[in-house]
Amino acid sequence: MPAHAHESDTTTDPLAHERAHLSASRAALRAMREDAQALNIRDVTANWVNAAVLQAQIADRIKSLADLSHTPLFFGRLDYLHVVGAAQAEGAEGEQFYIGRRHVHDADGDPMVIDWRAPVSQPFYRASRKDPLDVGQRRRFGYTGGELTAYEDEHLTDPSEAAQTSKLLQAEIERPRVGPMRDIVATIQPEQDEIVRSDLGGTVCVQGGPGTGKTAVGLHRVAYLLYAHRERLARTGTLVIGPNKSFLHYIEQVLPALGELEVKQATVDDLVTAQVEVRSTDEARAAVVKGDARMAEVLRRAIRSHVTMPTEPVMVVRGSRRWRVPAYEIEEMVRELLARDMRYGAAHEALPQRIAHAVLVRMEEAGEAPDDRVQNAVARTSAVKAVVKAVWPAVEPSKLVLRLLADPEFLAAHADGLLSEDEQKAILWTKPARSVKTAKWSAADAVLIDEATDLVVRTHSLGHVVIDEAQDLSPMQYRAVGRRCSTGSATVLGDLAQGTTPWSTQSWEQALHHLGKADAHVEELTAGFRVPREVIAYASRLLPVISPGLAAVESVRESPGSLSVREVAAADTGALDAAVVAACAESLEQEGSTGLIAADARIPALAEALTAAGHSYLSPGQETTAESRLTLVPASLAKGLEYDYVVLDEPAAVVDGEPDERTGLRRLYVALTRAVSGLIVLHAAPLPQELG
Numbered sequence: 001m002p003a004h005a006h007e008s009d010t011t012t013d014p015l016a017h018e019r020a021h022l023s024a025s026r027a028a029l030r031a032m033r034e035d036a037q038a039l040n041i042r043d044v045t046a047n048w049v050n051a052a053v054l055q056a057q058i059a060d061r062i063k064s065l066a067d068l069s070h071t072p073l074f075f076g077r078l079d080y081l082h083v084v085g086a087a088q089a090e091g092a093e094g095e096q097f098y099i100g101r102r103h104v105h106d107a108d109g110d111p112m113v114i115d116w117r118a119p120v121s122q123p124f125y126r127a128s129r130k131d132p133l134d135v136g137q138r139r140r141f142g143y144t145g146g147e148l149t150a151y152e153d154e155h156l157t158d159p160s161e162a163a164q165t166s167k168l169l170q171a172e173i174e175r176p177r178v179g180p181m182r183d184i185v186a187t188i189q190p191e192q193d194e195i196v197r198s199d200l201g202g203t204v205c206v207q208g209g210p211g212t213g214k215t216a217v218g219l220h221r222v223a224y225l226l227y228a229h230r231e232r233l234a235r236t237g238t239l240v241i242g243p244n245k246s247f248l249h250y251i252e253q254v255l256p257a258l259g260e261l262e263v264k265q266a267t268v269d270d271l272v273t274a275q276v277e278v279r280s281t282d283e284a285r286a287a288v289v290k291g292d293a294r295m296a297e298v299l300r301r302a303i304r305s306h307v308t309m310p311t312e313p314v315m316v317v318r319g320s321r322r323w324r325v326p327a328y329e330i331e332e333m334v335r336e337l338l339a340r341d342m343r344y345g346a347a348h349e350a351l352p353q354r355i356a357h358a359v360l361v362r363m364e365e366a367g368e369a370p371d372d373r374v375q376n377a378v379a380r381t382s383a384v385k386a387v388v389k390a391v392w393p394a395v396e397p398s399k400l401v402l403r404l405l406a407d408p409e410f411l412a413a414h415a416d417g418l419l420s421e422d423e424q425k426a427i428l429w430t431k432p433a434r435s436v437k438t439a440k441w442s443a444a445d446a447v448l449i450d451e452a453t454d455l456v457v458r459t460h461s462l463g464h465v466v467i468d469e470a471q472d473l474s475p476m477q478y479r480a481v482g483r484r485c486s487t488g489s490a491t492v493l494g495d496l497a498q499g500t501t502p503w504s505t506q507s508w509e510q511a512l513h514h515l516g517k518a519d520a521h522v523e524e525l526t527a528g529f530r531v532p533r534e535v536i537a538y539a540s541r542l543l544p545v546i547s548p549g550l551a552a553v554e555s556v557r558e559s560p561g562s563l564s565v566r567e568v569a570a571a572d573t574g575a576l577d578a579a580v581v582a583a584c585a586e587s588l589e590q591e592g593s594t595g596l597i598a599a600d601a602r603i604p605a606l607a608e609a610l611t612a613a614g615h616s617y618l619s620p621g622q623e624t625t626a627e628s629r630l631t632l633v634p635a636s637l638a639k640g641l642e643y644d645y646v647v648l649d650e651p652a653a654v655v656d657g658e659p660d661e662r663t664g665l666r667r668l669y670v671a672l673t674r675a676v677s678g679l680i681v682l683h684a685a686p687l688p689q690e691l692g
Contacts, residue, residue, distance in 0.1 A: 074100030209553035210673030211530030236463030246621030291474025397452035406432030478514035532559035592644030
């Protein structure tokens, strides 16, 4: 008997049983939440600080136990054949385990729902007829508006049952998208699960084309690592880095839906702009040079150039005695600190202690018995402070970068043999700023300041960092992210074919080198679950030009009629605007969200046309609702977003909006691959010849 779905009007008893278990599980979760709310901490905390910390932890616990009505509490069930190891399945022969987003137990502590990240849940994603992993039956559940409405069984050890694609699984993947990105915990595929459950110690790089689920895999890996290494990551911290605020807003509900509330989210700009405000934009040429890894060595040279060798001895007065440390001895200390290549600021702090120690040695040789307090006092004397200021002065990172970008001679001295004269000219300011506060810093400048800051004082490292759309980072941005996981690990997510910055990554090997994770394991996801086969095949015509050698995504979704390419015969853009508005109206007749994607320069005209036609629209990052399902998306912000239906305006304009043709074609590739159910392409100008 093949795997099949059971609807409520065919076999009512099993469905009624499962609904009863859902009700009981919801009641148990409510009781768990009420228990947490009733906790009295007055008798167990020593002081108000402990009380505040514990109260915050309890508040987070209460929040994590919220029962989200639109999110099914469990989505699957496993029926094991035998006793599984006691540490895994708690030793129950033939017991059924309900797999869900969080753990739920009854009043006696017995599990009613098992967290999807637990070892006993893994076969839900990995078991197959070839390797059933001791699972006799896998059951999937279908929901409508939070109500359990169907189930579907696979008997993995029954040779008479033919393998079949799960209809419920397919329906869940294709469910219309309204609102922010949702988790894929019910639909994780075996190759995705391997990445999700890979160990915390190693860095993983996931190359994945459009619709392969790489973003979801990265977020679910964070959730899994927090489950498996809760204490360690609570101490060291986790961070998700996205390309822009719109993208972060789109994904921000995924981890909370899985019960994880503590993961911070940021852009690279957020990380590096703590010291300066970004108020200008570089030309592409300047941004490429500033983002080049060679700039790290330019900065290192510039900082170390502040160190000068002493020419005079230091004389320390203590009471009636004078202690002399000759210049050659101080020079030895300076050279030894330089040779150790320690942080500039740490060496600045160490030098006075080294000089003071040399004074203490002389005191001891003279018969005195000084202690550490005396050494600290000597290190703070004006004589020692003066020599340190002259030999190893403090450096302010933003002032250093200001001088490099404003002083041609200073830049030339430290970029010699690294940057050509043309490259130096490209990054020099035409109108040098007078101070750090008045300077019009760019995003690339902020990254340089961040690098300089790390050369002075070590950047704090987190336990795990996820970088999405990583292909768009410059080498210097990779270094900035790498500093924040230097003692931890990372999940790097991206698609080389979607690199749309002039400095975008050419190979993951290079990127991982700059990140400081050269030994990372690279995985490639090529099975597409989101973009229909017709649409991805059309977009993939661009691959030989934009990313030669990269494998095209093989979509598992057949959706005939999902692609429509229409030429608008028009002498002016008015006819094209009207055709675009009509296509949006056509798409909105379907269930789900619609995204109108256009070259940035075309957005004002299309906004006007939509308004004139009575269509309200959202901006990227604003949440779609049942009442407001149309989003107007500049092509520059489309990356990482997805819509059920996409109307793409004038592909040639998308290409022309970029500084070079390859970047333009990559931007077009991104725009073509945002649709989950259908894509309408409208053009008055000829299509790029690469589309055939």
